[in-house]
Amino acid sequence: MEGPIKLETQNVNFYFGDNLVLKNISIRIPSNRITAIIGPSGCGKSTFLRLFNRMNDVLEGARVEGKVLIDGVDIYNSNIDVAMLRRKVGMVFQKPNPFPTSIFDNVAYGPRIHGLHKGKDLREIVENALRQAALWDEVKDKLHRSALELSGGQQQRLCIARCLAVEPEVLLMDEPASALDPISTLKIEELMQGLKERYTIVIVTHNMQEAARVSDYTGFIYKGELVEFAPTVDIFEHPQNKLTEDYITGRFG
């Protein structure tokens, strides 16, 4: 695998109570690439994604075994500041979830709580983030209107802008286009291509065409196990594993 490694897991087991959700997963995700994680519903792919910003911690009875590393640092180490970790590792959720405030305040929230606006113009930070998320031209005249007035696709790009405003290094995307129409989906996918120059992106999707279109690497998770991980071209053209082949050819899923 070429290039430096950004995210890594070593023999990770993940439990919800007594339930083993992820089994012995080891993966090395390269920097500044888009990595897609595919698999049928309920296979644990969202849980896998949430390992990297410790969002599973919020849930009752969650337990991690093994190592999860970002830039070689174990993020489940007890002296890791979870808030700082999450600032570095942004997340876009399946359902667009803007706060019920203005467009401006949505994007400005992160910089405000992290004090990034000190000595800098908050408006500039917000404009920058919105431009990166390809939303600026659509909202520049109504920054102080409620974010809930935007369309679903615009809301999702607003959520991306909100993430980018805190200057993360990694973007985790949990089926970001599954609630959107095809045109909005296309916009998000184009956006991702532009973003990968600056960020390491991991996207979870159950849509195999999407994985094939946008990603450089693809991992296939089935029943909590990482079945195969390889460059996207190889996964889709020469899958090594019978399960992978069956899944991508639509024999189950």
Place this chain on the structure above:
Amino acid sequence: MKQRSVWESFIEKVIFIGGISGIVFLFLIFAFLFKESFLFFFQYPWKDFFGGTQWYPTSEPPRFGLLPLLAGSLVVTLGAIAISVPLGIACAIYISEVAPPWVREIFKPLMELIAAIPSVVLGFIGLVVLVPFLKQVFNLPTGLSALAGSITLAFMALPTITSISEDALTVLPREYKEASLALGATHWQTIYHILLPAAKSGIIAAIMLGLGRAIGETMAVLMVTGNAAIIPYSFLQPVRTMTATIAIEMGEIVRGGLHYRALFAIGLFLFIITFTVNLIADWVIQRQKRVSG
């Protein structure tokens, strides 16, 4: 067929009478309140009523100055707000966000149980526990004071404020919280910057409902405030509220006399205050709804 339509129209009439009688009763109450108060203002100058600093209904000539009573009500109510609002919201945040599930299971029903305590019982507890306590702590001649009234009222408003605010926080979509945490906000930042503003209209409604119950409350306050009709300069002085005045004096006056009508004038004034507060609350909640979509 015929019988059925007769039955139908009978039922309709019963429902109609039920509905209309509510409105008629309300109207009659208004009419009575207005009539007696207007008769009062024919006999007693309104300037002396609203501007007078002395409430001596039995002196010669009688003086009906509202200010001491108004001040008493204001001081007790503001004190109750100052105590119950921060405490109630803090309680709601604790139950909905901080407490472990088993504490929540016990705490919430318990809090709602407090709301079921009759106000007279609260007043009684205030009288035998709170009042001596205040007397001792502040070294007062009497513990019967505005502060005792405020604390008693706050205790009454607290369960409503807590319970309804907690509901308002709990029904918020989990996505708000997740989105905020995922941006690297701490739990407290999330509560303060995202959850509380998002639940604002519910919390305002909770405060209004809680205080609505407390402001109209008479007995418990009457029992602990000492009922001296003087303008207080501190929370530790005895005060008399408008409601307490009506309750205390109504029993011992001549029906139709000037004093009787003065009490109705207080009633009308109270009604106008409550009505205005409700109107403002309504307006605030409506405005909130529009902003947060």
